[in-house]
Structure formats: C-alpha cells, structure tokens
Amino acid sequence: MGDFRLNHLIVHLIEKKQYEQEAHIKLRENVIRKTPSIEALAKDLAITYRKSTGKRYSKFKDDYEDENEKPKFKEFIDEYLENQTEDNFIKFSKKATRYLKEEMESKPQSVGGYLLFIDYTEIIKNRNYNFISVIMVKKEHTTKINDETLDIIDDEMVNFSKIEVGGFIDINKYREYQRKETNDTYISLLPKSRDLSDYFSRFMGAINFKRSDKENTENLINCIIYYPKFKELSKEEKDRVRKKAFDFIQEKRKKKEPIKIIELANHIYPEDPQDWINYIDSPENPFKIDSEIQSVNTRVLKKLKNLEIKDEGIDLKFDISLYGNKIELVENNSIIIRSLSDKSIKKLKELIDAYN
Incomplete structure (x- = not known):
C-alpha cells in the first residue's frame, strides 16, 4: 500500500x-x-x-x-x-x-x-x-x-x-x-x-456481475505477467513464474477444478504469496480478477507460454522464454531469429526452393 x-x-x-x-x-x-x-x-x-x-x-x-x-x-x-x-x-x-x-x-x-x-x-x-x-x-x-x-x-x-x-x-x-x-x-x-x-x-445497489471466462483468463494472465515487471524481477525469474503458473492452471483445468487465487499465489510465490495478492487488489493494477475462477479460456491461457504476432502475411509464434536468446527485436522494426537447427534450415530452404 x-x-x-x-x-x-x-x-x-x-x-x-x-x-x-x-x-x-x-x-x-x-x-x-x-x-x-x-x-x-x-x-x-x-x-x-x-x-x-x-x-x-x-x-x-x-x-x-x-x-x-x-x-x-x-x-x-x-x-x-x-x-x-x-x-x-x-x-x-x-x-x-x-x-x-x-x-x-x-x-x-x-x-x-x-x-x-x-x-x-x-x-x-x-x-x-x-x-x-x-x-x-x-x-x-x-x-x-x-x-x-x-x-x-x-x-x-x-x-x-x-x-x-x-x-x-x-x-x-x-x-x-x-x-x-x-x-x-x-x-x-x-x-x-x-x-x-x-x-x-x-x-x-450493486448488480450481480460476472466476468466471462475469457475476461477472467486475460486479466489473470496480465496479473501474472506484469507483477514480475512491477517488482523488477530477472528474466529467469519471470520465465520461472510463468511456467509454474501455466502448469498449475493446466493441472486444475484437467481436473476440472476452479482456480483459487490464494492457491495459485502460494504455488508461484511460496515465500510471500500475499504480496502478489496485494498487487492484484492495488489501484496500480487495472486487471481485476475474481478470487475464484471456475473455468479458464484455453486459447487465452496459451499467452502465458507463447507470443503470437500476425502482420501482412507473416504469422510468427514462439515460446516467450526464447526472447532475448534465439529471438530478438532490433532497430528498424526488425526481428532476428538465431540458431535454428540444421533440420529446420534444410526444411525451410526446400520449401523456399519449391515455391520459387
């Protein structure tokens, strides 16, 4: 506070x-x-x-x-x-x-x-x-x-x-x-x-308000993503938090169990779960979520792992943890992809040759 x-x-x-x-x-x-x-x-x-x-x-x-x-x-x-x-x-x-x-x-x-x-x-x-x-x-x-x-x-x-x-x-x-x-x-x-x-x-005079699964999932993901940035955690710690959150939510989804925010907090921040909960309820956080989410939107949930961009015939999708290592955004609105496997390069060349 x-x-x-x-x-x-x-x-x-x-x-x-x-x-x-x-x-x-x-x-x-x-x-x-x-x-x-x-x-x-x-x-x-x-x-x-x-x-x-x-x-x-x-x-x-x-x-x-x-x-x-x-x-x-x-x-x-x-x-x-x-x-x-x-x-x-x-x-x-x-x-x-x-x-x-x-x-x-x-x-x-x-x-x-x-x-x-x-x-x-x-x-x-x-x-x-x-x-x-x-x-x-x-x-x-x-x-x-x-x-x-x-x-x-x-x-x-x-x-x-x-x-x-x-x-x-x-x-x-x-x-x-x-x-x-x-x-x-x-x-x-x-x-x-x-x-x-x-x-x-x-x-x-409060209405019976219920967020959609999609909105709840989007807000939950934003709370997971932006808190580490707010706390200035390292990239490794950010990747760890996202993976732990994704695995926890997936496990609950498969068991058809609700996502309880207090349980998720204890899982991804066992040392101080309350600090993340305080952040969720703080005025600085615009993404409000229910304390218990009955069902998650699986399409939206994937944003915890993957970054996807579509632009003028280009469809780019990659694991977020690869950014800064194999994938990097540079000047002139350009993206560099490094160290593709020999197998992938060979396949890409074959396809380019076939189309040309």
Whole structure:
C-alpha cells in the first residue's frame, strides 16, 4: 500500500439480533477525530480488507427503467461526491445507515454491529486514489468502541480482523465509468456468506456481475505477467513464474477444478504469496480478477507460454522464454531469429526452393 491519508471516518451502530426483524440504530453526530492511532486503524482496516479472500467485484445498477428503481446508496454517494466536505460525509453516512437498517429488517439472518464509513486516499507515485468504504463489524468482535458515544478508544489498536460484510468503492474508477472512459467494475464486496451478500449487495445497489471466462483468463494472465515487471524481477525469474503458473492452471483445468487465487499465489510465490495478492487488489493494477475462477479460456491461457504476432502475411509464434536468446527485436522494426537447427534450415530452404 502507498502513503495513506484519512479524510473522514465515522461510526454508527445498528442493533439487531439474528432471526429477529426489528432493528434499532444509533447515529453519531460528528466524525471521529483524526489522531495518529485512528489513522493507523483506518489504514489497517483498508489493508485487512485488501488481504481478505472471497471478494466479488461489481458496479451500480444503472439500467433501471423507473427513477424509483435508482439505487438509493448510489444517490447518496453521488450527492456526497459533488462536495466531499465533513458535513456532507456525515449526512451521507446517516442516510446510508438508515437505509441499511431497512434492508436488514427484510433479512432475518442479518446481524447488527458497528457500521464504519471511511473516506481515504492512497497516494502511489504522486497520484491520488480515493476510496470510500462501508464496513460492518459485529459487536462481539471488538470491545474498543464506546456504545454511548460511538467513540473509538484509540489508546489501544482495535482488532477488526473479522469483517462481517463490507463494500469498497474505487472513486477514481467510478468517475471514469461515469465519464464513459471505462466499463470496468469499481465496487468490491466482501460477504462472509451468500445470505449476507444478498442484502448488502441490495443495500449498495450493486448488480450481480460476472466476468466471462475469457475476461477472467486475460486479466489473470496480465496479473501474472506484469507483477514480475512491477517488482523488477530477472528474466529467469519471470520465465520461472510463468511456467509454474501455466502448469498449475493446466493441472486444475484437467481436473476440472476452479482456480483459487490464494492457491495459485502460494504455488508461484511460496515465500510471500500475499504480496502478489496485494498487487492484484492495488489501484496500480487495472486487471481485476475474481478470487475464484471456475473455468479458464484455453486459447487465452496459451499467452502465458507463447507470443503470437500476425502482420501482412507473416504469422510468427514462439515460446516467450526464447526472447532475448534465439529471438530478438532490433532497430528498424526488425526481428532476428538465431540458431535454428540444421533440420529446420534444410526444411525451410526446400520449401523456399519449391515455391520459387
């Protein structure tokens, strides 16, 4: 994670027992005062969420026919984004909390807890990435919030490792989507169970988004290829990672088993698998993938091993590991192929003679 700046944080409380319909809310009237420990807490929450497995990616429903069908949460956040002041943040969080209460009352399985709204900025290479998160944590999972004042007791670090449900909105990507510069997802959701995900997705107005096998495979391959470049690994290490990834995915495909990203990370980066997972979820990586891919596109998968170029009657295909050794791109848009076997040269000459 890059440099972290907390903009606003507030805590509200929704009291609701499982399988009971009625819920009660307690709203805080002002934001949590920023201190070094509160800022560290907010950063820890963001990191904890990023490390969590089982996230789903989505975007707001925007194909409604009637204005009444417009997602309320989207309406609340759009109002806030017009002017991200402290007062507007408080208003946004209160409206959203009241609305979530209504959704929870329609879902008997839902359980109340502390609802944290966080507006923060991550600074990477002098670029600001803005995020807004809504996180629900059960009361029994932390004793460091005062129920009367909803203050966070900041003399000790609060352990929020068990996030019940949560939603993160990548504001930069959302604005790009609004400007029609991208069609990619900008919301990520973390449900602990399908029952919980239903009401929280409905609360956020997030559609049931599913990437195609082709898109998932392409994004996965890009994450495998670009991370070693991002980390400035050697060519030998890059080749090793690609081969290990290809073999792992092929084995899963043959067994008709899903590709779990955490398992793949442990296989190709056993020393530090979490760093690759963090990269996948980082703002710098534009290729988002599901935490579990049910099926891969075999044609696209081959890009992990082979580089293929077609240009004006030329069809060139070779193993990527050969680049820099037997194959090289030189000046004047030319490619040199070295050290072909005698057998291949003889065959090539025979064919050229036959055609000429």
